[in-house]
Every structure is written in structure tokens, then in C-alpha cells.
Amino acid sequence: xxxxxxxxxxxxxxxxxxxxxxxxxxxxxxxxxxxxxxxxxxxxxxxxxxxxxxxxxxxxxxxxxxxxxxxxxxxxx
Numbered sequence: 001x002x003x004x005x006x007x008x009x010x011x012x013x014x015x016x017x018x019x020x021x022x023x024x025x026x027x028x029x030x031x032x033x034x035x036x037x038x039x040x041x042x043x044x045x046x047x048x049x050x051x052x053x054x055x056x057x058x059x060x061x062x063x064x065x066x067x068x069x070x071x072x073x074x075x076x077x
Contacts, residue, residue, distance in 0.1 A: 011074050018066060
């Protein structure tokens with residue numbers, strides 16, 4: 001398991017605990033495809049300057065905010 005896989009596995013586990021729903025994360029070409037079972041998902045892109053850009057999203061603004069916070073804490077920092 002490489003460093004990115006480990007980070008996203010950890011992030012998935014943390015978000016699963018936070019939302020009490022299974023969270024699946026796929027990472028490809030600087031994009032995160034995040035799906036929360038029974039709720040929906042979002043497609044985020046991490047830009048060169050480490051900004052998180054929302055490409056598609058059908059989850060609440062509150063959940064999106066929590067996801068961005070954890071991404072910043074675990075991945076970008």
C-alpha cells in the first residue's frame with residue numbers, strides 16, 4: 001500500500017465514523033470521488049496550490065464542509 005492509498009483508507013475510515021455511514025473514496029488524477037452510502041457523493045479536485053474545487057456534489061453543505069476539513073488535515077497539510 002502506497003502513501004496515498006493509506007491516507008485515503010484512513011480518511012475513509014474517519015469519515016465513516018463521523019457520518020455513521022460507509023464512505024468510499026476513489027482517487028485518480030488529483031480528483032477524489034467520494035460516496036456516502038445512502039446519502040450521495042461528490043467529486044472534488046485538488047488544485048496545484050492545494051485548493052479543493054467542488055466539481056459535482058449532491059450532499060449537504062455541512063457534510064461537504066466536514067469532508068473538506070478532514071482532507072485539509074490529512075492530505076494537504
